[in-house]
Amino acid sequence: MSVLVFIDHIDGHIKKASLEAASYGAQIAAQSGTDAEAVVLGNPGGLSELGRQGIRKVHQVQGDQLSVIDAQVYAKVLEQVATQTGATVIVFSNNSTGKTVAPRLSVRLKAGLVSGAVALPETGSGFVVRKNVFSGKAFANVSVTTPVKIIALNPNAFTVTDADGTAEVVAFNATVDAPKVKVTGSTKTSGKVALTEADVVVSAGRGLKGPENWKMVEDLADVLGAALACSRPVADAHWRPHNEHVGQTGVAIAPNLYIAIGISGAIQHLAGVNRSKTIVVINKDPEAPFFKAADYGIVGDAFEVVPKLLDAVKKVKGVS
Amino acid sequence: MKILVCISKTPDTTAKIAFADNNTKFAEAGVQWIINPYDEWYALVRAIELKEADAGSSIHLVTVGGADAEPIIRKALALGGDEAIRINADPADPYQVASQIADIAKAGGYDLVLTGKETIDYNNGSVGGMLAELLDMPYVALATSLQIAGTTATVKREIEGGEETLEASLPLVVSCQKGMAEARIPNMRGIMAARTKPLKVVEPAATEALTQVAAFGLPPAKAGVKLVSPDNVEELVRMLHEEARVI
Numbered sequence: 127m128s129v130l131v132f133i134d135h136i137d138g139h140i141k142k143a144s145l146e147a148a149s150y151g152a153q154i155a156a157q158s159g160t161d162a163e164a165v166v167l168g169n170p171g172g173l174s175e176l177g178r179q180g181i182r183k184v185h186q187v188q189g190d191q192l193s194v195i196d197a198q199v200y201a202k203v204l205e206q207v208a209t210q211t212g213a214t215v216i217v218f219s220n221n222s223t224g225k226t227v228a229p230r231l232s233v234r235l236k237a238g239l240v241s242g243a244v245a246l247p248e249t250g251s252g253f254v255v256r257k258n259v260f261s262g263k264a265f266a267n268v269s270v271t272t273p274v275k276i277i278a279l280n281p282n283a284f285t286v287t288d289a290d291g292t293a294e295v296v297a298f299n300a301t302v303d304a305p306k307v308k309v310t311g312s313t314k315t316s317g318k319v320a321l322t323e324a325d326v327v328v329s330a331g332r333g334l335k336g337p338e339n340w341k342m343v344e345d346l347a348d349v350l351g352a353a354l355a356c357s358r359p360v361a362d363a364h365w366r367p368h369n370e371h372v373g374q375t376g377v378a379i380a381p382n383l384y385i386a387i388g389i390s391g392a393i394q395h396l397a398g399v400n401r402s403k404t405i406v407v408i409n410k411d412p413e414a415p416f417f418k419a420a421d422y423g424i425v426g427d428a429f430e431v432v433p434k435l436l437d438a439v440k441k442v443k444g445v446s
Numbered sequence: 447m448k449i450l451v452c453i454s455k456t457p458d459t460t461a462k463i464a465f466a467d468n469n470t471k472f473a474e475a476g477v478q479w480i481i482n483p484y485d486e487w488y489a490l491v492r493a494i495e496l497k498e499a500d501a502g503s504s505i506h507l508v509t510v511g512g513a514d515a516e517p518i519i520r521k522a523l524a525l526g527g528d529e530a531i532r533i534n535a536d537p538a539d540p541y542q543v544a545s546q547i548a549d550i551a552k553a554g555g556y557d558l559v560l561t562g563k564e565t566i567d568y569n570n571g572s573v574g575g576m577l578a579e580l581l582d583m584p585y586v587a588l589a590t591s592l593q594i595a596g597t598t599a600t601v602k603r604e605i606e607g608g609e610e611t612l613e614a615s616l617p618l619v620v621s622c623q624k625g626m627a628e629a630r631i632p633n634m635r636g637i638m639a640a641r642t643k644p645l646k647v648v649e650p651a652a653t654e655a656l657t658q659v660a661a662f663g664l665p666p667a668k669a670g671v672k673l674v675s676p677d678n679v680e681e682l683v684r685m686l687h688e689e690a691r692v693i
């Protein structure tokens with residue numbers, strides 16, 4: 127099996143989701159006794175350090191035309207790299223770039239695509255990849271029957287590995303089309319940590335009564351280095367920005383720790399957060415459905431509990 | 447402007463998730479079906495708004511599905527589509543669906559093709575990009591806003607930690623999500639009108655799927671919540687630190 131991992135980057139550095147994809151790809155290659163290679167479009171820092179995730183060689187394509195992620199252009203370039211390197215398994219992160227580019231590459235290579243993968247492929251008989259379905263309420267084992275396979279790995283589904291190693295970076299000369307899509311602006315969302323990349327997410331709902339009460343939630347997120355999230359009615363009422371809305375119709379996340387404050391835990395909310403590894407619920411109603419999906423819970427008033435939690439976390443983190 | 451909106455049928459967001467036939471099929475008994483929320487609230491409603499702003503526009507709907515998809519496509523017509531096409535095939539995988547739609551879309555000469563970000567059952571998010579490739583059109587995924595001026599589209603899309611504004615010329619494929627438009631409910635006039643709007647059924651061209659579901663499963667149940675007293679918040683933090691090792 128010849129594995130090729132697509133490396134996505136932003137602001138000059140490799141996205142964490144791509145380090146996960148690299149670790150995952152290297153593991154697939156190791157299963158069949160080969161080395162994984164990677165491909166990057168552009169010039170982020172830290173390429174040779176991908177060796178720490180088990181990548182031996184990075185094919186680098188450069189050019190001004192690649193500064194905008196135009197799916198059409200990217201898919202054509204990746205097709206050239208995949209064909210020349212003889213890749214049989216191509217790994218993306220199922221992040222915004224992966225979701226944009228992988229389906230197009232799938233058509234170009236006529237390679238079956240599994241998006242939202244959460245585990246290594248089973249290759250005992252055939253090639254079967256586990257993915258999340260029904261917004262994390264179930265999984266499906268998807269069998270890929272084409273000679274080339276593409277996997278888009280869910281962010282936070284695979285741990286980044288770290289070992290000694292250096293990757294060799296080689297230039298790849300590809301034909302690059304002129305992009306048809308032009309970037310005319312970009313904005314960073316308020317939070318310091320990107321919601322989909324965050325290890326810890328602090329989220330609050332209608333139980334907080336109004337936008338003026340978010341200070342304590344922001345403070346808690348700050349000491350935890352966490353991203354902020356909220357339930358849908360909170361975003362709908364413009365208490366919080368829309369990009370913080372998690373759930374079935376908002377962002378789907380899978381952090382290590384999800385702290386839900388004053389959120390009832392409606393099924394549509396759970397659909398976006400139930401892949402979190404540890405869930406902590408703070409709610410004054412012991413009957414709140416969220417407790418059924420939680421690992422830890424406090425039945426109590428958020429306005430009393432959250433300030434205490436903030437203090438306790440500060441103590442553990444050694445900040446005052 | 448000619449707009450094509452891809453409409454899929456999904457179980458209601460509160461449907462019980464269970465599997466039949468040795469875990470190879472979704473158990474459909476008693477399940478309520480809805481228009482996939484991303485297709486309805488965002489793609490279709492935005493198409494309707496664009497038509498409201500430019501009366502010369504038309505909205506065609508397309509679904510790949512059996513006769514059981516008809517109530518869904520009628521509901522979409524009631525919201526505001528002009529006519530609908532049902533490709534009479536059971537959806538098998540995103541590639542099979544996209545290639546069926548591509549045949550229709552090529553013949554229709556559409557300026558804009560809208561899909562949802564993903565279906566809420568299989569969560570693939572693949573049909574839009576595949577369709578764009580089959581049609582050789584540019585593609586913007588995960589769009590939160592779409593404006594059209596002449597033949598130029600301005601699209602905002604979500605990226606990790608922010609948002610990007612893009613410009614592209616029509617024709618274009620866009621996958622839509624929250625932010626695009628506000629949900630609407632069909633009114634009586636729409637429902638009456640939908641009964642007589644054209645719904646064409648076409649037989650599928652031979653296509654293949656590249657993947658298939660071998661089996662479904664449910665994640666292991668949670669061990670159960672550990673409750674901590676509100677007077678003992680430090681104990682919670684200790685457990686998160688030492689037991690769960692997440693802070």
Ligand SMILES: Cc1cc2nc3c(=O)[nH]c(=O)nc-3n(C[C@H](O)[C@H](O)[C@H](O)COP(=O)(O)OP(=O)(O)OC[C@H]3O[C@@H](n4cnc5c(N)ncnc54)[C@H](O)[C@@H]3O)c2cc1C
Binds near residue numbers: 372373394398408
């Ligand atoms: C098709 C569809 C899609 C949807 N998609 C989403 C989605 O993506 N995301 C989403 O979040 N919702 C979604 N919803 C809405 C969802 O059904 C719920 O209505 C919503 O999640 C409720 O938000 P909430 O928990 O903040 O508010 P509420 O349901 O009002 O719950 C507030 C909670 O706060 C608790 N509380 C009150 N005061 C305090 C206090 N002082 N201290 C502690 N706790 C307190 C209450 O006990 C209660 O449990 C969707 C609904 C539909 C129909």
Ligand SMILES: Nc1ncnc2c1ncn2[C@@H]1O[C@H](COP(=O)(O)O)[C@@H](O)[C@H]1O
Binds near residue numbers: 453562574
């Ligand atoms: N059977 C179908 N018929 C028509 N459109 C579909 C179908 N399945 C998916 N789509 C469209 O493609 C989008 C993405 O679907 P998916 O790639 O299956 O997650 C959906 O939101 C729909 O707009």
